[in-house]
Amino acid sequence: MAKPTPLSGFPEWLPAQRIVEQQILRIIQDTFELHGFAGIETRAVEPLDQLLRKGETSKEVYVLSRLQAGESDEQSKDKQLGLHFDLTVPFARYVLENAGHLSFPFKRYQIQKVWRGERPQDGRFREFYQADIDVVGAGELPFHFEVELPLVMAEAFARLKALGVPEFKILVNNRKVAEGFYRGLGLDDIEGVLRNIDKLDKIGPENVAKLLIDEVGATAQQAQLCLDLAGICGTDESVISRVRELTSAHGIEHELLEVGLTELGALLASAAVRAPGRIEANLKIARGLDYYTGSVYESVLVGHEDLGSICSGGRYDELASDGKNTYPGVGLSIGVSRLVSRLLSKGIVTASRSVPTAVLVAVLDEEHRAASDAIAAQLRARGIPTDVAPTAAKFGKQIKFADRRGIPFVWFPAGVNQNGEEIAHQVKDIRSGEQVDGDPAVWMPTNSADLAPLVGSAI
Template identity: 85%
Template sequence: MAKPTPLSGFPEWLPAQRIVEQQILKIVQETFELHGFASIETRAVEPLEQLLSKGETSKEVYLLNRLQAAEGEEQSRDKQLGLHFDLTVPFARYVLENAGHLAFPFKRYQIQKVWRGERPQDGRFREFYQADIDVVGAGELPYHFEVELPLVMAEAFGRLRSLGVPEFKILVNNRRVSEGFYRGLGLNDIEGVLRNIDKLDKIGADKVRELLVDETGASQQQAQLCLDLAGISGTDASVIGQVRALAEGNGVAHELLEQGLNELEALLNAAAVRAPGTIEANLKIARGLDYYTGCVYESVLIGHEDLGSICSGGRYDTLASDGKNTYPGVGLSIGVSRLVSRLLSKGIVTASRSVPTAVLVAVLDEEHRAASDRVAAALRARGIATDVAPSAAKFGKQIKFADRRGIPFVWFPEGTNQAGEFVAHQVKDIRSGEQVDADPNAWVPQDAADLTPTVFAQA
C-alpha cells in the first residue's frame, strides 16, 4: 500500500499531544459542571434547509450524500443533510424537540466535533472540537445570564493557566448598544453595518468606511461615527461614559442604546469583582452571525492575538422558535482545536509522557509472564495504570522501553534469581534510579502526580 497523503484541515494529534487536548477538555468540563451545566450530545447532521438559514457560515456546510442513491430517490434540498458547522444551531433544534422534557432555564454544555468547508490555515480546521455552554429560557431569559456565562468562561481559562496556557482576555459588546447607536444616527441597514464593522481587524478602518458608505447608505460623517464607536474599549465602567459622551456630543439617542449601556455596565461591574482585568468592553466586536441580539463575546490569548478568537458567542432571542413558543438563549463556545494547535505548534505546553501508564511490569521470561500479569492486575485494581513488558528481553532493554514512553516506574516481580536466591517484589524509579521493595497490593508512588500524565509549560 502506498503511503497515504495527509488531508489538510483534519488534525490528528500524536499520543502526547492528545494528552494535552484531553487535559484541557477535562478542566473545561469540570468547570462547566461546577456551574450547573448538564451534558448533552446532538447528532452530527441537520437538515440543509435549517443550516442554510443561519448566517454567513452556512456557505461552509459539508453536504452528506450517499455514494449511490436508491432508485427513484430524489436529492431535493429539503431532504438533504449537512454536517453541523457549530453546536448552537443543533442545540436550538434539540430544545424545540425536547422542550416538554426540559426544565427551564436549561443550562447545557456540549463538547463535540464540528465541520466547516473553509480554507485550512493556522488555527483553522475543517474538522475540529468545540466546547459550548448555553442557557436557554422559555419565553424569556433574564439578562444576568449574559453576565454569568463570560464569567464561567473566565474561570475555565483561569484554571487552564495551571497547564501553562497563556493569559487571556474576553472581549464583550452589546448589540443593543451598537444597534441603538446606529438607529440614533439614522441608519437602517443594521445587519449590514454590523457585518462591516466585524471586518475591522481584517481590512482596516479605511476600507470599512468605504463599505459603510457604499453598501449601507451611510454618509461619511455617519460612517466615521460608527468607527468612533468601534474604537471605544476598556475594562471598567468608564467605557459607558465614553459612549454616552460620543452619543450626546453628536445628538444620538435611542432607547436600545440606553438599555444596552445599562446591561453592559452591569457586566463590567460584576467582572471587576469576580474576574478583574479579564473582561474588556470592546465596541468593535460585532460577530458576523445573524442570530445574535444582545451581548456578543470574543476571546484572545495575550501575545497570540494573530490566532483570532478562541472563544466566542452571544445572546440570541429567536434562534429557537416554533412559531408559537420562543426559547431565547445565550451561549459561548471554545474553539478547542484552535487553542490546542497553537499550544502545540509554538511549544507552549507539553505532556510529561505519551501514555497513561505509570508502571511497566518487567517479565523475567515467558514462562513467568503470568506472574507479571498478576502484579499488573493487583496494581490496576487500585487505580494504577499498568502495562506489562511486551517481551522478556534483558531488563536493561525493558527499562529503555519504559523510558522511551515516559513511564516513570518499572516493577520487578518476586521470584528466584540466577543464584537461586528468593527476591521480593521491587519497584524502580527509572528517573532517579532508586529501587525499593514493594507490595503490589499496597504500593503507591510518593508523588501522586506520577499516577497520571501531567501537562505543563515548556521552559
C-alpha cells in the same frame, strides 16, 4: 501499500499530544459542570434545509450520501443530510424536540466534533472539537445569564492557565448599544453599518469610513461618529461614561442605546469583581450580524492575537421557535482544536509521557508471565495505571521500553531474577535509579503526581 498522504484539515495528534487535548477538555468540562451545566450530545447529521437556512454556509457543509444506495427514494433522502458545522443548529433542534422534557431555563454544555469544508490554515480545520455552553429560556431569558456565561468562560481559561496556557482576554459588546447609537444618528441600515465596522482591523478606519458613506449612505460626520464609538474600549465602567460623553456632545439619543449601556455596565461591574482585567468592553465587536440581539463576545490569547477568536458567542432572542413558542438563549463556544493546535505547534504545553502508564511490570520469562499479570491486576485495582512488558527480554531492554514511553516505574516480580538471584518484589524509579522493595497490595508512588502524565509548560 504506498504510504498514505495526510488529509489537510483533519488533525490526528500523537499520543502525547492527545493527552494534552484530553486534559484541556477535562478542565473545560469540569468547569462547566461546576456551574450547573448539564452535558448533552446530539447526532452528527442534520437535514440540509436546516443547516443551510442562513445560506452563507452552503459551501462549507459536508453532504452525506451512501456509496451504494438501494432504492432511489432512499438515496434521495440520504442526500438531504449533512454533517453539522457548529453545535448551535443541532442544539436548537434538540430544544424544540425535547421541550416537554426539559426544565427551563435549561443550562447545557456540549463537547463534540463538527465538520466544516473551509480552506485549512493555521488554527482552522475541517474536523474539529467545539465546547459550547448555552442557557435557553422558554419565552423569556433574564439578562443576568449574559453576565454569567462570560464569567464561566473566564474561570475555565483561568484554570487552563495552570497548564501554561497564555493569558486570555474576553472582549464584550452589546448590540443594543451599537444599534441604538446608529439609530440615534439617523442611520437605518444597522446590519450594513455593523458589517463595515467589523472590517476595521482588516482595512483600517479610513476605508471603513468610505464604505459607510458609499454603501450605507452615512455623511462624513456620521461615519466618523461610528468610528469614534468603535474605538472605545476598556475593562471598567468608565467605558459607559465615555459613550455617554460622546452621545451628549452630539445630541445622540435612543431608548435602545440606554438599555444597552445599562446592560453592558452591569456586565463590566460583575467582571471587575469576579474576573478583574480579563473581560474588556470593545465596542467594535459585531458578530452574527443577523441573529445576535444583546451581548456579544470574542476571546483572544494575549500574544497570539493572530490566531483570531478562540471563544465567541452572544445573546439570541430566537435560538429556536416552533411558531407558537420562542426559546431565547445566550451561548459561548470554545474552538478547542484551534486552541490546542497553537499550544502544540509552539510547544507551549506538553505532556510528560506518551502513555497513561505509571508502572511497567517486568516479565522474568514467558513461563512466569501470569505472575506479572497478577501483579498488574493488583496495582490496577488500586487505581495505579499499569502495563506488562510485551516480551521477556533482558531487564535492561524492558527498562528501555519503559523509558521510551516515559513510564516512571518498573516493577520486578519476586522470585529468581534473570541473574539467578532470589529477590523480593522491587520497584525501580528509572529516572533517579532508586530501587526499593514493594508490595503490590500497598505500594504507591511517593509523589502522587506520578500516577498520571503531567501536562504543562515546564514538562
